[in-house]
Amino acid sequence: xxxxxxxPFDDRGLAYGDGLFETVLxxxxxxxxxxxxxxxxxxxxxxxGLAMPSADVLADLPxxxxxxxxxxxxxxxxxxxxQGYRLPAVASSRLRWQVQPFTPRADxxxxxxxxxxxxxxxxxxxxxxxxxxxRLENVLARSEWQDAEIAEGLLxxxxxxxxxxxxxxxxxxxxxxxxxxxxxxxxxxxxxRQALFTSLPLIEVETGARxxxxxxxxxxxxxxxxxxxxxxxxxxxxxMQHHWEPNAHHLALQRLxxxxxxxxxxxxxxxxxxxx
Amino acid sequence: xxxxxxxPFDDRGLAYGDGLFETVLxxxxxxxxxxxxxxxxxxxxxxxGLAMPSADVLADLPxxxxxxxxxxxxxxxxxxxxQGYRLPAVASSRLRWQVQPFTPRADxxxxxxxxxxxxxxxxxxxxxxxxxxxRLENVLARSEWQDAEIAEGLLxxxxxxxxxxxxxxxxxxxxxxxxxxxxxxxxxxxxxRQALFTSLPLIEVETGARxxxxxxxxxxxxxxxxxxxxxxxxxxxxxMQHHWEPNAHHLALQRLxxxxxxxxxxxxxxxxxxxx
Numbered sequence: 132x133x134x135x136x137x138x139p140f141d142d143r144g145l146a147y148g149d150g151l152f153e154t155v156l157x158x159x160x161x162x163x164x165x166x167x168x169x170x171x172x173x174x175x176x177x178x179x180g181l182a183m184p185s186a187d188v189l190a191d192l193p194x195x196x197x198x199x200x201x202x203x204x205x206x207x208x209x210x211x212x213x214q215g216y217r218l219p220a221v222a223s224s225r226l227r228w229q230v231q232p233f234t235p236r237a238d239x240x241x242x243x244x245x246x247x248x249x250x251x252x253x254x255x256x257x258x259x260x261x262x263x264x265x266r267l268e269n270v271l272a273r274s275e276w277q278d279a280e281i282a283e284g285l286l287x288x289x290x291x292x293x294x295x296x297x298x299x300x301x302x303x304x305x306x307x308x309x310x311x312x313x314x315x316x317x318x319x320x321x322x323x324r325q326a327l328f329t330s331l332p333l334i335e336v337e338t339g340a341r342x343x344x345x346x347x348x349x350x351x352x353x354x355x356x357x358x359x360x361x362x363x364x365x366x367x368x369x370x371m372q373h374h375w376e377p378n379a380h381h382l383a384l385q386r387l388x389x390x391x392x393x394x395x396x397x398x399x400x401x402x403x404x405x406x407x
Numbered sequence: 408x409x410x411x412x413x414x415p416f417d418d419r420g421l422a423y424g425d426g427l428f429e430t431v432l433x434x435x436x437x438x439x440x441x442x443x444x445x446x447x448x449x450x451x452x453x454x455x456g457l458a459m460p461s462a463d464v465l466a467d468l469p470x471x472x473x474x475x476x477x478x479x480x481x482x483x484x485x486x487x488x489x490q491g492y493r494l495p496a497v498a499s500s501r502l503r504w505q506v507q508p509f510t511p512r513a514d515x516x517x518x519x520x521x522x523x524x525x526x527x528x529x530x531x532x533x534x535x536x537x538x539x540x541x542r543l544e545n546v547l548a549r550s551e552w553q554d555a556e557i558a559e560g561l562l563x564x565x566x567x568x569x570x571x572x573x574x575x576x577x578x579x580x581x582x583x584x585x586x587x588x589x590x591x592x593x594x595x596x597x598x599x600r601q602a603l604f605t606s607l608p609l610i611e612v613e614t615g616a617r618x619x620x621x622x623x624x625x626x627x628x629x630x631x632x633x634x635x636x637x638x639x640x641x642x643x644x645x646x647m648q649h650h651w652e653p654n655a656h657h658l659a660l661q662r663l664x665x666x667x668x669x670x671x672x673x674x675x676x677x678x679x680x681x682x683x
């Protein structure tokens with residue numbers, strides 16, 4: 132039976148971004164950080180008041196991804212119905228998914244250059260943390276640069292709090308501690324970030340971007356790409372603002388995170404050289 | 408040839424809300440406020456950097472709506488392509504549309520009761536004014552009440568500025584002038600609001616909700632429903648906060664706006680009694 136991957140005109144995910152998504156790394160039919168993905172999906176469903184797809188249906192998806200390294204993307208919308216913005220009387224949802232072969236950017240495990248974005252994220256505590264379908268801010272932020280040498284862009288919210296990168300979370304080492312921006316006001320709480328809370332003493336902080344002048348190591352992380360050490364940070368206008376040498380903190384975080392994702396470990400001499 | 412109204416899994420409108428929509432009142436094949444709808448669509452296309460559908464294709468749509476009163480909803484997404492949030496190399500778009508019979512809520516032309524919403528709109532000047540597909544804030548705000556006696560909910564932004572209702576704009580009479588919230592920070596600039604700027608001395612103001620204690624008449628407006636005079640405003644907790652008697656200001660605004668939409672005029676004795 133051919134898989135229906137289309138969405139009808141009246142789907143609320145399309146009309147209003149009224150839904151959620153997850154992008155899951157799957158290795159040989161086994162989803163990485165699957166518990167964290169399901170937990171975030173559940174939290175998002177509760178936040179939006181939409182029906183969580185059945186556990187059985189979800190559990191079956193990674194098994195259908197085949198062998199090798201894949202990315203499973205699943206979209207859960209509120210389905211059709213309701214009247215304008217008003218919700219349907221009965222909670223509903225529509226699940227669609229797609230699998231694609233995946234190769235991580237192993238070159239970026241060695242270190243990346245990033246920049247500040249000009250765009251400021253709107254503050255919306257009601258939607259903070261969940262991976263909903265309203266992502267125009269991320270799209271606009273990512274459109275601020277074309278230079279392939281720039282791997283990511285850092286985002287502050289409208290009140291100046293450093294929050295995330297366009298598609299990754301931030302973790303840094305400062306004064307002997309691992310810290311990550313609190314995501315109470317906006318931003319997406321990534322599943323690798325979530326998993327690190329149980330493996331590290333990782334502290335949530337509220338701070339402006341000025342903090343980056345004080346950090347010993349800054350990393351970008353997500354559950355499909357792993358850990359990118361930041362070696363250079365530019366302003367939004369292209370001037371170099373900070374520079375870091377690769378160091379033991381980058382390696383330590385990468386070692387830990389890559390073990391959670393099944394990615395290669397950096398050895399004592401430095402970073403992993405290939406995508407394994 | 409059957410009309411394709413579906414969207415593929417990889418459509419960016421679905422994935423990220425990366426697109427725009429318009430909801431157009433069409434009477435006997437003639438779109439009302441069509442110039443204003445096209446202008447907003449054009450402005451949104453420019454803001455998002457997506458390809459505006461061709462003028463010929465757009466001009467043809469109202470003619471295909473048949474006779475009677477209809478609502479034409481059109482959705483323009485950025486189409487498929489790009490890599491994650493990164494835009495496709497060439498600007499593209501996908502247009503889909505649907506027509507439905509429509510009857511305005513004529514009972515609400517006589518006056519409505521509204522409430523404040525608890526949700527605060529996030530401030531995002533980069534997206535303010537345009538009718539993009541990221542509308543989860545509106546969905547959440549509309550889900551704050553179930554009481555059918557409450558016609559709409561008023562929204563302030565995260566910095567306390569009174570901005571709009573969940574699906575309508577605000578216009579009020581104060582100190583002998585017509586005023587409407589400025590929409591530089593967030594909110595949707597409705598087409599009826601836009602049209603009124605050319606028919607009225609209508610002034611944009613930045614103010615908190617406290618202003619409503621000083622207004623002689625408050626109206627909710629949009630291009631499909633016309634003008635709803637607000638006779639009672641409740642707090643988010645259900646207590647009555649303000650009360651207004653129907654008055655000549657409501658009538659004057661309704662007379663003007665309804666002439667733009669082809670809706671019945673209130674006569675000297677009061678409001679129109681039916682949907683004509």
